[in-house]
Amino acid sequence: MNIVYNTIKYTGLLSNLLYMMLAIGIMSGAGLGLQMAEPNTPEHTYFIESIVLGASICIIVIFGCYGLVCNLLSVNIIFTCFILIVLGVEYIQVRSYQPHTRYSSALRQLDHAWYRVGTQPQLMQQYEAQQHCCGYNNAADYQLLHMQIPASCYQPLKQKSSGATTKLYTRGCLASLDSSQRYIQRRDKVFMWFIVGLELFILTQTIALSILLYKLRQQQRRSLHQVPPGVRREPRANHVNSRTPLLLAQEV
Structure with a gap:
């Protein structure tokens, strides 16, 4: 189980890094388009929404990578919820995508x-x-x-x-202008569907990783409670045991 867990963990890190690179590319392209767009237009609003979405994805990915590296079950569960929210937003955006005035x-x-x-x-x-x-x-x-x-x-x-x-x-x-616009629209849709597919892959990884991490935690707890016959369990360290060497040193 440890081999499967480590494999999913490291592939999850690579997937999240790729996801972050795509988000940075979205913000870079939206930033360039924002400089050429006129204020108070649908084009201007579209680029602002793209920058906000890209920044949100970067924050979520950093949070998810922290959970993967530290093997935190609670962080992985929260990261899964975040991916579900972003996936829903992306799916709505793809389904409702229409040529706009940008x-x-x-x-x-x-x-x-x-x-x-x-x-x-x-x-x-x-x-x-x-x-x-x-x-x-x-x-x-x-x-x-x-x-x-x-x-x-x-x-x-x-x-x-x-x-x-x-x-x-x-x-x-x-x-020529119509042909270039159709090409750009097809490219945008392919890019959106690629992001949705990557998010589904990351979501599957995080769910599988959370299940494996939960099972590993349960095995560790069972192994701590299962003590073989005739073997004396060592008491946990406390403040009394921590002072024993000091008392012995004073008596000597």
Whole structure:
């Protein structure tokens, strides 16, 4: 039983360290997003909630690691309750996850750049060069405006035989923005489900560890009460026994 207990204990420590690293990553990403978010917006609130959640996870993990290292049954039970609470919050967050407005600034930037393409074409050209797209919907938008397709709509290609050539981006900037938003949403959901799975794994470890620790404590108590026949149990040390050597020294 000791081998199983130590195995669960050390794997639990590794799982909690990984859990803390993920929480630190959540706080770091939310801190960067908080600097770019506008106050009093859903985007700003979302990043603040992420920072609070990450900090709470770090505190809970430190508390749980203390219980694992010190082999404290009561601390492991409290840590299990904390994990259950966090797991419930994470599950509700995953189930109720909906695309929010924290990426709406990119769409506003695109609309602003395309609206001023006639007077300030450098804004749209800079956006096209960064996102590797052409026009609002496609390159035909420039033809509808009777404008020449800019150089930012062409992707340079290197060929060994004929030198450097260019290739026109066929996808519009709106489609490119939608594709990136869908990718980010899928990534966020995968990340959330990964955290939920890790929390379930840690919860299973803490429950198994608490059961094993309880059984080990019961075995220790039974072994103390079971004394073989003919063996005299040594009395526990008390204040009288502790003074006996001093009294003997005075008599001598």
